Amino acid sequence: MLKDKAIKPTESELEILSVLWDLKKASVRMVHEKLSEHKDSGYTTTLKLMQIMHEKKLVTRDDSSKTHIYEPAVSKENTQNQFLHRMIDNLFSGSSTELVLQALGHQNTTQEELLKIEALIKTLKSKQ
Amino acid sequence: MLKDKAIKPTESELEILSVLWDLKKASVRMVHEKLSEHKDSGYTTTLKLMQIMHEKKLVTRDDSSKTHIYEPAVSKENTQNQFLHRMIDNLFSGSSTELVLQALGHQNTTQEELLKIEALIKTLKSKQ
DNA sequence: AGCATAATACGATTTTATTCGTACGCAATT
DNA sequence: AATTGCGTACGAATAAAATCGTATTATGCT
Numbered sequence: 049m050l051k052d053k054a055i056k057p058t059e060s061e062l063e064i065l066s067v068l069w070d071l072k073k074a075s076v077r078m079v080h081e082k083l084s085e086h087k088d089s090g091y092t093t094t095l096k097l098m099q100i101m102h103e104k105k106l107v108t109r110d111d112s113s114k115t116h117i118y119e120p121a122v123s124k125e126n127t128q129n130q131f132l133h134r135m136i137d138n139l140f141s142g143s144s145t146e147l148v149l150q151a152l153g154h155q156n157t158t159q160e161e162l163l164k165i166e167a168l169i170k171t172l173k174s175k176q
Numbered sequence: 177m178l179k180d181k182a183i184k185p186t187e188s189e190l191e192i193l194s195v196l197w198d199l200k201k202a203s204v205r206m207v208h209e210k211l212s213e214h215k216d217s218g219y220t221t222t223l224k225l226m227q228i229m230h231e232k233k234l235v236t237r238d239d240s241s242k243t244h245i246y247e248p249a250v251s252k253e254n255t256q257n258q259f260l261h262r263m264i265d266n267l268f269s270g271s272s273t274e275l276v277l278q279a280l281g282h283q284n285t286t287q288e289e290l291l292k293i294e295a296l297i298k299t300l301k302s303k304q
Numbered sequence: 305a306g307c308a309t310a311a312t313a314c315g316a317t318t319t320t321a322t323t324c325g326t327a328c329g330c331a332a333t334t
Numbered sequence: 335a336a337t338t339g340c341g342t343a344c345g346a347a348t349a350a351a352a353t354c355g356t357a358t359t360a361t362g363c364t
Binding site for chain 2: 310314
């Protein structure tokens with residue numbers, strides 16, 4: 049299995065990535081609009097952040113026309129795993145099970161979702 | 177249920193808290209020693225951080241003798257939940273199930289642990 | 305008492321992240 | 335061709351986190 053590259057987006061960068069994962073590709077304005085729903089920082093702030101992310105290769109961009117179009121350069125899954133790992137190491141004594149138990153215990157999870165998880169567990173059990 | 181207070185330890189503070197959760201109580205030196213296994217920053221850095229954490233009430237301390245003894249003032253569980261929440265919101269579209277599936281899918285989990293999780297799921301299902 | 309050791313206090317610096325103002329360019333409209 | 339609107343570039347200010355050096359104090363030993 050390929051080792052994930054250690055990418056470390058900051059909080060703000062994560063917010064932007066989330067939007068991009070959702071929209072697949074977007075201009076700064078589109079991203080900024082979306083962010084403005086929760087957050088209130090200026091347009092140039094979002095712009096600057098996205099420029100920095102471009103330098104860091106967290107996103108790619110097409111600047112062939114005036115309005116640049118950005119795309120995520122790191123996958124949602126990889127990034128999720130990165131953070132999961134870090135969290136498990138820092139906070140859950142290295143045990144992913146501890147994290148799962150905690151997450152299930154404290155968030156409320158619908159019947160349907162519990163079934164989905166059960167199904168996955170069944171698969172995992174048979175694989176061993 | 178009581179709402180958890182919104183505590184936001186930084187990365188470094190988390191590392192220190194982890195040690196304290198483990199040891200229950202400890203002097204700066206003990207904490208620093210432990211941290212030094214993974215990290216290399218000076219003693220006074222750890223000291224300063226712990227002093228700041230004291231101001232922020234992340235830890236309590238007994239300074240009745242020369243060597244101050246620190247204890248965590250926030251519980252591991254609360255802190256875990258805080259971070260879980262933030263992570264679920266930021267990265268998992270608000271779905272704790274998505275996080276659980278990801279965690280189970282990519283970390284490897286022993287048979288025994290799978291059983292533990294199954295058991296919890298059974299409990300949760302019956303509670304609804 | 306004098307000295308060495310180990311601790312705290314705390315200001316200052318450095319580093320990283322976030323935010324914004326302003327300059328400037330391009331293209332459509334008047 | 336002037337004006338306006340929308341875009342990027344980029345330096346600079348601000349804020350937050352981490353690091354460290356130096357001063358000072360307490361304690362135990364000779």
